[in-house]
Every structure is written in structure tokens, then in C-alpha cells.
Amino acid sequence: MPPPAPVPVIDRDMETGLPVKMPSLQESAKAYVRASQLETRVAEHMRQVDRQVTTHAKLDRVRSVSPEIKQALGLLRTRSSQRAAILAGVVLGPPRALEE
Numbered sequence: 169m170p171p172p173a174p175v176p177v178i179d180r181d182m183e184t185g186l187p188v189k190m191p192s193l194q195e196s197a198k199a200y201v202r203a204s205q206l207e208t209r210v211a212e213h214m215r216q217v218d219r220q221v222t223t224h225a226k227l228d229r230v231r232s233v234s235p236e237i238k239q240a241l242g243l244l245r246t247r248s249s250q251r252a253a254i255l256a257g258v259v260l261g262p263p264r265a266l267e268e
Contacts, residue, residue, distance in 0.1 A: 243249040
């Protein structure tokens with residue numbers, strides 16, 4: 169024979185419920201008015217954001233070039249340094265036997 173089912177314990181708090189303070193009618197009316205104005209406030213905020221995006225100050229881009237690149241470009245500005253660069257490329261480059 170199966171064991172008998174346990175008897176449920178009745179809790180008095182479960183039957184009476186917890187005390188809940190309901191807002192007054194005036195507080196509910198104020199909340200309703202605030203909620204009804206929400207759409208217009210959000211629309212105004214979005215217009216302000218739109219204005220800020222289209223009228224914000226643009227920053228000038230500063231392109232920074234490394235000092236090594238400036239120095240290399242400076243070396244190639246005169247004919248004598250160009251000749252030196254070509255000779256260095258020939259001397260330090262791959263052997264002629266390996267070129268195609």
C-alpha cells in the first residue's frame with residue numbers, strides 16, 4: 169500500500185496576503201500626466217540630439233609622420249643623396265646571379 173500523501177500546511181500569511189499601500193488618487197493622476205507627456209519630451213530630446221550632431225565642431229585631423237620617414241624623405245630631396253641611395257640599393261641588394 170502506498171504511503172499517505174502529506175497534508176499541506178496552511179500559512180496564515182498566504183491567506184491574508186502582505187499589506188500593500190495603494191497610491192492615492194492624486195498620485196495616480198500625477199503619474200498619468202507624466203506618462204502622457206513622455207512622448208513629447210522624448211521627441212524634443214531627439215530633436216536636440218539631431219541638432220547637436222549636425223552642428224558640432226569638427227576637429228582638424230593632424231597627420232603625424234614619424235621622424236624616420238621625414239629623415240628618409242629629406243635624404244631623397246638632393247641629387248647626391250639620391251645617388252647614394254641608389255648605390256646603397258645596388259650594394260646591399262640581392263646578388264645579380266639571383267635576380268631573374
